[in-house]
Amino acid sequence: MASQMTEMLKGTLEGIVLTILEARPAYGYEITTHLRDQGFTDIAEGTVYALLVRIEQRGFVDVEKVPSEKGPPRKVYSLNSEGHAQLAEFWRTWTFLAGRIDRLRTERTARTEHADTEG
Template sequence: MASQLTEMLKGTLEGIVLTILTERPAYGYEITARLRDEGFVDVVEGTVYALLVRIEQRGFVDVKKVPSEKGPPRKVYSLNRNGRTQLGEFWKTWTFLSERIEHLHQKTYDEGK
């Protein structure tokens, strides 16, 4: 199940991270910790940081460097207008897919009785 979960998560992690950023701006480690709090315990920091680079390049977040008590400044990510639009598209797509999948699942379950 772990490899299947990993593959499915790859397609949804961007939307999950954008959703986390709707609550408040955050830096990479905070986002990783929040994912773990939400049960995504296998998500590693490197995956989150690579995703943050991609969503920054795609213009979905604004980035502000803030001083850190330990080491170099932290990059704090906040969701911008483009990111909110992308997040809306993500949830619309998620709703469509999850409804279709649940329909197939229920149909298969009902036929198996």
């Protein structure tokens, strides 16, 4: 199951991170901690940092370097207008897919229950 979860997360992690940034600006470690607090315990910090680089390159976030008490300045990411548009598209797509998947699951359940009553 873990590998299936990993594969599904690959396709949705960008939307999840953009959703976190929609709530408030954050730096990489904060995002990773928030994800882990939400039950995404297998997500590696490196995965989040690589994703942040990609969304920065794609122009979905603004970045501000903020002094850190420990070490170099932190890059704080905040969602910009392009990021909001991308996030809206993510949720439209998610809603469509989730609805179709739920329909398939419901149909499967109905078939399974029907087969159980005939047997």
